[in-house]
Structures are given as structure tokens and as C-alpha cells.
Amino acid sequence: MPVFQYEALSPAGDTVTGELDAPNVAAAIARLNEQALLPIEAVEKRVAGSRFRITLTGRTGFPSGGLALFIQQLTRLLNASLPLDRALEILTGLTDDARSRKIVERLLDKVRDGASLAESMQAQDDVFPPLCISMVRAGEEGGALKAVLARVADFLVRSEAIRQKVVSSLIYPVILIIVAVGSVTLILTLVIPQFESMFADAGDKLPTATKLVLWASQGLREHWRGMLLTIAVGVLGGQRLTKLSSVLELRDRVLLRLPLIGSLMTRFEVSRLCRSLAVLLSNGVPAARALALAGATVGNRVFVEAIEQLAARFKEGEALAQALADTGCFPNLAVQLIQIGEETGKLEEMLAQIADIYDHEVERSVERAMALLVPGITVAMGGIVALIMAAVMAAMVSISDLAS
Numbered sequence: 001m002p003v004f005q006y007e008a009l010s011p012a013g014d015t016v017t018g019e020l021d022a023p024n025v026a027a028a029i030a031r032l033n034e035q036a037l038l039p040i041e042a043v044e045k046r047v048a049g050s051r052f053r054i055t056l057t058g059r060t061g062f063p064s065g066g067l068a069l070f071i072q073q074l075t076r077l078l079n080a081s082l083p084l085d086r087a088l089e090i091l092t093g094l095t096d097d098a099r100s101r102k103i104v105e106r107l108l109d110k111v112r113d114g115a116s117l118a119e120s121m122q123a124q125d126d127v128f129p130p131l132c133i134s135m136v137r138a139g140e141e142g143g144a145l146k147a148v149l150a151r152v153a154d155f156l157v158r159s160e161a162i163r164q165k166v167v168s169s170l171i172y173p174v175i176l177i178i179v180a181v182g183s184v185t186l187i188l189t190l191v192i193p194q195f196e197s198m199f200a201d202a203g204d205k206l207p208t209a210t211k212l213v214l215w216a217s218q219g220l221r222e223h224w225r226g227m228l229l230t231i232a233v234g235v236l237g238g239q240r241l242t243k244l245s246s247v248l249e250l251r252d253r254v255l256l257r258l259p260l261i262g263s264l265m266t267r268f269e270v271s272r273l274c275r276s277l278a279v280l281l282s283n284g285v286p287a288a289r290a291l292a293l294a295g296a297t298v299g300n301r302v303f304v305e306a307i308e309q310l311a312a313r314f315k316e317g318e319a320l321a322q323a324l325a326d327t328g329c330f331p332n333l334a335v336q337l338i339q340i341g342e343e344t345g346k347l348e349e350m351l352a353q354i355a356d357i358y359d360h361e362v363e364r365s366v367e368r369a370m371a372l373l374v375p376g377i378t379v380a381m382g383g384i385v386a387l388i389m390a391a392v393m394a395a396m397v398s399i400s401d402l403a404s
Contacts, residue, residue, distance in 0.1 A: 004028040008037035029122050043125060061127045065164070066100050068156035071132075075149040085111050103127055116140050132156075134293050135283065144283070151279045158275065158359065162268075165363055169370045173377060180381035185220065187388055192217040199395055210395035213388055249301040256302055264365050269303045270334050271358035278351035288315050303329055320347075333357070 006028065007017050016037060022028035062070060073094065077087035088108040095101040103124060110120035118137035121128040132152055139148025192213060199206055199214065206214075220227070241247045256262040273294055280290035291314060295307035310323035321339035324330045334354050341350025 005043055006032060008032050010037060029119055062100050062103065063097055065160050066097065067128070067132075068153060068160050070095075070100065070104070071149055071153040071156060075146060075153055078146050078149065084117060117145070130293070135279065135285075139283065148283055151283060155275055155279050158355075159272070162271075162359055162362060166366055169366050173370060173373050176374060176377045176381075180377060180384075183381065184384055184388075187385065188213075188217040188220050192388070192392070193221070195392055195395070205398060207391065207394045207398060209387070209391035210398075213391045245301070252301040256300065260365075260369065264362060264369075265300060266329070266331065267358040267361050267365070269298050269300050270330060271355045271362065273298050273303070273307070274334070274351040274358070275355035278348050278355065281351070282348045287320075291320075306330075 003019055004022055005017070005019050010016050020028060020031055022031060061067070070091065073091055074087055077090060078084065082090070085108060088104055088111060092101055092104050092108060095104055106124060107117070107120045110123055111117065115123075116137070118133055118140055121133045121136060125133070135148050135152050136145065139145040196214065196217075199210065242251070255265055276294035277290055280293055281287065285293070288311065291307065291311045295304060295311065298304055298307060306327035306329040310320070310327055313323040313326070314320055319339070319342055321335050321342055324338060325332075325335045337350050337354050338347070341347035344350075
């Protein structure tokens with residue numbers, strides 16, 4: 001019988017991990033529910049040695065923005081008083097993307113077999129995030145699935161909008177960097193070799209800058225295969241290292257301390273945490289559980305540790321704002337607004353406003369960074385080309401002086 005590794009929340013809001021035997025994912029989730037545990041994740045335990053592999057098949061999840069669109073469409077159909085299985089059946093016909101259609105078809109098969117929507121999503125936990133699954137499960141248990149799906153859709157749409165803006169802003173700088181590297185490579189491999197015969201007789205009398213350019217040109221032409229292999233090994237090695245928790249934690253700590261990048265990441269993580277927490281609390285999820293589930297949506301390990309600490313202190317009766325302030329990771333504005341929300345009894349609304357504030361700040365910061373990055377790359381590219389040409393011209397002048 002397969003063994004499943006699980007992560008769940010106890011009624012007190014504690015995170016519980018362990019292993020259990022079950023014939024399938026749905027049965028594992030059912031056993032956890034019988035133990036009064038709220039499942040966050042349940043995955044089949046893999047055989048040792050099978051974790052490091054190169055996946056040649058395509059992605060298994062929704063395309064970009066597809067999950068938010070699916071939740072939105074499902075919400076509309078359920079609001080039209082259609083049964084869940086009929087709504088999923090209609091969506092299989094409306095979905096044009098083959099990958100998305102298979103996901104919906106698997107959901108439909110599970111629902112027709114008697115599983116709930118949350119259990120059907122849990123069976124495809126590589127497609128649906130833990131927050132989405134947990135929210136749907138809470139909605140089904142509380143009889144408010146339609147309202148929950150609407151909130152989940154809004155959360156996913158906002159998150160996807162921020163991600164798309166960041167990606168769109170990075171497209172032009174990436175293209176510019178590729179063009180810059182390509183231009184320098186062509187100069188070193190095609191243009192500089194035309195001058196080598198002219199510079200050969202000068203020998204050690206060439207300027208140092210010219211020698212460096214000739215050395216770089218020769219090295220690139222003779223060892224380009226080794227360079228590509230080194231880059232490939234470095235990428236694969238980096239991917240392997242980023243799976244180690246100690247490396248990930250070190251990386252996240254370094255990123256938070258970098259100028260500009262650190263403040264940008266802090267705002268992004270605070271926005272994501274506050275929006276997740278607002279959605280969960282407004283759905284009636286107990287505060288301790290909501291805090292643990294919202295913490296699961298945060299990507300930076302430093303923030304994950306901070307949220308675990310404040311969750312423990314919050315369960316002991318300490319105010320959320322004070323616990324946030326003591327972690328030292330959250331901006332003063334967020335702490336003060338959360339304190340106001342607790343004092344006025346409007347914590348969910350205040351959390352949503354904090355998320356909006358930091359979403360706008362992230363957008364403005366990205367726009368400003370891109371406005372500085374593009375000219376910087378252009379100047380750097382022009383400077384490198386100018387230095388190469390200056391080295392060539394200096395050598396030609398030196399040769400002319402020797403000849404005279």
C-alpha cells in the first residue's frame with residue numbers, strides 16, 4: 001500500500017506532519033479528517049534516488065492565468081444553480097487548452113465517483129495550491145462554496161496581475177541583455193580575428209588592453225564548447241542546490257538584505273500574506289488556522305520562520321500586531337494598520353487594504369527599476385563595445401608609430 005507524507009493543521013492551529021498508509025490520496029485525506037486534522041498537503045512518498053531528474057515532458061498545470069480563469073468560470077456556473085458535476089462537464093467543453101481540459105476532466109471523474117471538490121483538487125496537488133484546496137474544503141464544510149470560490153478567484157486574479165506586470169517589465173531588459181551579449185560575442189569571434197595578423201608582428205609591444213581583447217577573442221573561439229558545458233553544469237548544479245533548505249534560507253536572507261531588491265521582496269511577501277489572511281478570515285476560518293494557511297503562501301524562508309514564531313505567540317494570547325512587530329520582518333505601516341484593524345474589529349478589511357497598498361508599491365518599484373535598468377544596460381553595452389574598439393585603435397596607433 002502506498003505511503004503518503006502529509007502536512008495538516010490541528011484544531012489548535014498547530015502544523016502537524018507525518019506519514020500514513022492509504023490506497024489513494026482521497027483515502028489519506030479522509031483519514032486525516034477523521035483525526036480532526038485539516039489537510040494542507042498529502043503526497044505519495046517517492047522511492048529514494050528518484051528526486052533528481054530532468055523532466056522532458058511539458059508542464060502539468062494550468063497555463064499562465066488559467067487557474068484564476070477556471071475558478072471564475074466555475075463560480076459563475078455554480079451561481080447559475082448548476083450542480084457541481086454539470087458545471088465541470090460544461091467547463092470541459094469550454095476549455096480550449098488540452099492540458100487544462102485534462103485537469104478539469106480528472107476533477108469531473110473524481111466528483112462523479114463521490115469525492116468532494118476539495119478532495120478532487122487534492123488529488124492534483126501539483127496543479128492546485130494548498131491555499132486554494134484548504135479554502136474550498138472550508139467552504140464545502142460551511143456550506144458557502146460559491147462565496148469561497150468567488151474570493152479565491154479574486155485572490156488568484158490579483159496575484160496573477162502582479163506576476164504578469166513583473167514578467168512584462170522584465171521582457172525588454174532580458175532581450176536587451178541577450179542582444180548585448182550577442183553583439184560582444186560577434187565582435188570577439190568575427191571582427192577581432194581580422195586584426196590578428198596585423199597585430200602579430202607587434203608581439204609584446206601591443207597595449208595591455210589590446211592583449212586582453214585578443215586573449216578573450218582567442219579563448220572564446222577555442223573554448224566555447226567548454227564554456228557552454230560549464231554554464232550547463234552550473235545551471236543543473238544550481239537547481240540541485242536550490243532544493244536544499246539551508247541553501248534556500250541563505251539565499252532568501254541575502255536577497256532581503258540587498259538594496260532595492262530587499263524592500264521590493266518584503267512588500268511583495270507582506271502583500272501576499274495579508275491578502276491570503278484576509279480571504280481566510282472573511283470566510284470564517286479560525287484565526288490560528290488562517291495564519292498557518294496564509295503562511296504557506298509565503299515564498300521567502302525568512303518570512304516563513306517569522307510567521308511560525310508569531311503564530312505560536314498569537315495562540316498564547318498575544319495581539320497579532322505586537323507579534324508581527326516583534327519578528328522585525330514586517331514594515332511599521334503594516335503593523336500599525338493591523339493594530340488599528342484589531343482595535344476597531346475590522347481586521348479583514350484592514351488586511352485587504354494593506355495588500356492593496358503594497359501591491360501598488362510593488363508595481364511602482366518595478367516600473368522605476370525597469371526605467372533605470374534599461375538605460376543602464378544600454379550604457380554598459382555601449383561602453384564594452386567602445387572599450388574593445390578603443391583597444392583595437394590603440395594597437396593600430398602603436399603599430400603606426402613603430403613603422404614610422
